[in-house]
Amino acid sequence: MDEGLPPAIPFLPSRVHQYDGGLIVLGMDGEVLLLGEELKPRHPHAKPFPMKISHSTVLNDRLYATWIDGELMMARMGCIPLDSAPKSGPPRADLRTKSTIEKAKHPEGNIWSHVLNSEPLALAANGEHLVFVLWRTGVYGLTPDADELWRMAEPTWNYPKKRPRNAETIALHLNEDSFTLTSRGGRIQRRSLATGALLEEFIAVGPEAPLEHHFKQGTHEIICSTTGELTWVHEGELLRTIKLNGPIQFASWDPTLEGWRIAGWREELLITSTRNERHQWDEIPVHIEPVKGGALVLFNNGTWKNSPFEGTAPVNYEEE
Known part of the structure; x- marks a missing residue:
C-alpha cells in the first residue's frame, strides 16, 4: 500500500x-x-x-x-x-x-x-x-x-x-x-x-x-490510432510501434528518463530507447506527473499511486 x-x-x-x-x-x-x-x-x-x-x-x-x-x-x-x-x-x-x-x-x-x-x-x-x-x-x-x-x-x-x-x-x-x-x-x-x-x-x-x-x-x-496502435516519432522518423489494450488517456515526455510516460486503458507504459515496459492497473490512469526522479499516477477515481517506473526511490511526501 x-x-x-x-x-x-x-x-x-x-x-x-x-x-x-x-x-x-x-x-x-x-x-x-x-x-x-x-x-x-x-x-x-x-x-x-x-x-x-x-x-x-x-x-x-x-x-x-x-x-x-x-x-x-x-x-x-x-x-x-x-x-x-x-x-x-x-x-x-x-x-x-x-x-x-x-x-x-x-x-x-x-x-x-x-x-x-x-x-x-x-x-x-x-x-x-x-x-x-x-x-x-x-x-x-x-x-x-x-x-x-x-x-x-x-x-x-x-x-x-x-x-x-x-x-x-x-x-x-x-x-x-x-x-x-x-x-x-x-x-x-x-x-x-x-x-x-x-x-x-x-x-x-x-x-x-x-x-x-x-x-x-x-x-x-x-x-x-482509434484501434489502439501507438507510434513514437522523432524528427519525422518512426522509432517504435506498440499495440495498446485500449485508448490512450495521456502521454508526456520525461526528460529525466528520455522517454514517454503513457497512461493507457488500465495500464501504464514507459517507452525509452532501451526500455519498453507496461504495468496493469485496476483503475484508469488519467495523468502521470514526474517528480523527485520518479512519478505519481493520478487515476480517474481521484486517487494517486507511485508509478512502478521510477528513476530513484518511490515518492514519499512525508519524508523530511
Whole structure:
C-alpha cells in the first residue's frame, strides 16, 4: 500500500496542467482545483461553469478553456486567472432559462468569455498567440486578451477520397512562428502563426488513419490510432510501434528518463530507447506527473499511486 501520497482529488478528474504555482486539476463536470506544494490544494475546488471543459491550455497563470454541453447545445470559451482561488458559477438550471446571447451566463471569475456557435475541436496558446478550431466554421488566432488577429476558413484536406470525419481536427500544436493541425484522416497542415495561412500539408508518420491523438513535445511525438496502435516519432522518423489494450488517456515526455510516460486503458507504459515496459492497473490512469526522479499516477477515481517506473526511490511526501 502506498503511503505519504498527495491527498485524493475530491471529484472525478479529467485533465491536469502544470502552471507556475503547481498543478491545476480539471474535473468531469467542470471542477477546477489548484494544487501547490506537495500537491496539496491551495484553495477549495470550484465549478466556474456547470459544463465539462472540453479543451484547455495554460499560459502566464491563466487557464484558457472551452466548455460544451451537447444536451443544452451550448458552448463557451474563456479565460480564468490562476493567481487566485477559483469561483463557482451559475447552477446548470440557470442555463436553460437564458436563450439569447445578451442574457447568456458565463464562467464565474473570468477575465473574458465568449459564446461559441460551433463545437470547439482544438485549443492551444503560446507566447502572444491563442489559436482554436471550430467544427465546420474555421480556425482563429487571438491575443491572450481575446483580440482577434486573424480568422481562416475551415481547413480543407488533400484526400484522394472522402471518408467520414476525415477532416476533423484532433490536435493543434504551436511553434515559434507556425502551428500544425492534425486531422483524423492522418494529414498534418503547417500554418503561419501570424496569419493562419497554409504553408504545407503532409502525411502523418505512423499508424493508418483514423487517428485519435497526436501528442508532441519538442522533436518527440506520439501518434495514436482509434484501434489502439501507438507510434513514437522523432524528427519525422518512426522509432517504435506498440499495440495498446485500449485508448490512450495521456502521454508526456520525461526528460529525466528520455522517454514517454503513457497512461493507457488500465495500464501504464514507459517507452525509452532501451526500455519498453507496461504495468496493469485496476483503475484508469488519467495523468502521470514526474517528480523527485520518479512519478505519481493520478487515476480517474481521484486517487494517486507511485508509478512502478521510477528513476530513484518511490515518492514519499512525508519524508523530511
